[in-house]
Amino acid sequence: xxxxxxxxxxxxxxxxxxxxxxxxxxxxxxxxxxxxxxxxxxxxxxxxxxxxxxxxxxxxxxxxxxxxxxxxxxxxxxxxxxxxxxxxxxxxxxxxxxxxxxxxxxxxxxxxxxxxxxxxxxxxxxxxxxxxxxxxxxxxxxxxxxxxxxxxxxxxxxxxxxxxxxxxxxxxxxxxxxxxxxxxxxxxxxxxxx
DNA sequence: GCCAACGTTGGC
DNA sequence: GCCAACGTTGGC
Numbered sequence: 256x257x258x259x260x261x262x263x264x265x266x267x268x269x270x271x272x273x274x275x276x277x278x279x280x281x282x283x284x285x286x287x288x289x290x291x292x293x294x295x296x297x298x299x300x301x302x303x304x305x306x307x308x309x310x311x312x313x314x315x316x317x318x319x320x321x322x323x324x325x326x327x328x329x330x331x332x333x334x335x336x337x338x339x340x341x342x343x344x345x346x347x348x349x350x351x352x353x354x355x356x357x358x359x360x361x362x363x364x365x366x367x368x369x370x371x372x373x374x375x376x377x378x379x380x381x382x383x384x385x386x387x388x389x390x391x392x393x394x395x396x397x398x399x400x401x402x403x404x405x406x407x408x409x410x411x412x413x414x415x416x417x418x419x420x421x422x423x424x425x426x427x428x429x430x431x432x433x434x435x436x437x438x439x440x441x442x443x444x445x446x447x448x449x
Numbered sequence: 450g451c452c453a454a455c456g457t458t459g460g461c
Numbered sequence: 462g463c464c465a466a467c468g469t470t471g472g473c
Contacts, residue, residue: 316471324469350469351456373471399472426455426470 309360310431313367313385314421315346320374333369333381333392342389354429361385368432368440370421378402379440394444401449402440415439
């Protein structure tokens with residue numbers, strides 16, 4: 256349940272801990288490895304396939320439909336992002352430490368797909384660039400089902416989506432993409448739905 | 450709304 | 462450090 260929230264006018268540090276801070280009893284495991292030198296095994300393999308140590312392309316999940324979580328609506332669609340001042344929002348609410356490490360690895364201006372999750376039609380809706388700013392809608396919505404079909408085919412054929420994190424690192428809300436994955440998915444918007 | 454799969458917590 | 466209980470994710 257990654258959550259985009261309005262940027263608080265240059266007070267990023269001032270922002271409350273948010274949902275990530277709500278487990279008060281214990282130290283959040285995500286904080287300790289702020290200086291992690293060693294990624295988890297799963298993360299390692301995810302990074303390995305990205306060539307150098309860190310990816311330049313990303314996929315970020317967000318929920319486009321209303322859902323209350325502890326009384327707070329987590330809805331944040333790509334249309335909501337578009338409606339923000341400067342079409343930019345601050346990404347927070349990521350509790351999973353792996354996802355947070357990926358967040359830290361992101362650099363300003365890098366490109367990411369905006370994925371709609373936990374909704375009627377899950378899939379990739381648009382392009383954003385990190386910090387997180389709306390870039391454009393995809394020419395057509397690319398449904399999860401279609402991505403999965405390609406993933407299945409590519410597993411057999413060795414195609415670009417054979418290791419796509421969406422299917423291999425389940426439930427990771429912020430995930431890296433290789434350039435090949437990114438380019439392949441972008442090329443899909445020119446094609447008829449399959 | 451259901452529930453499988455996965456993650457986290459915390460007692461022991 | 463184990464692992465049962467609990468919480469979350471997210472497709473269907």
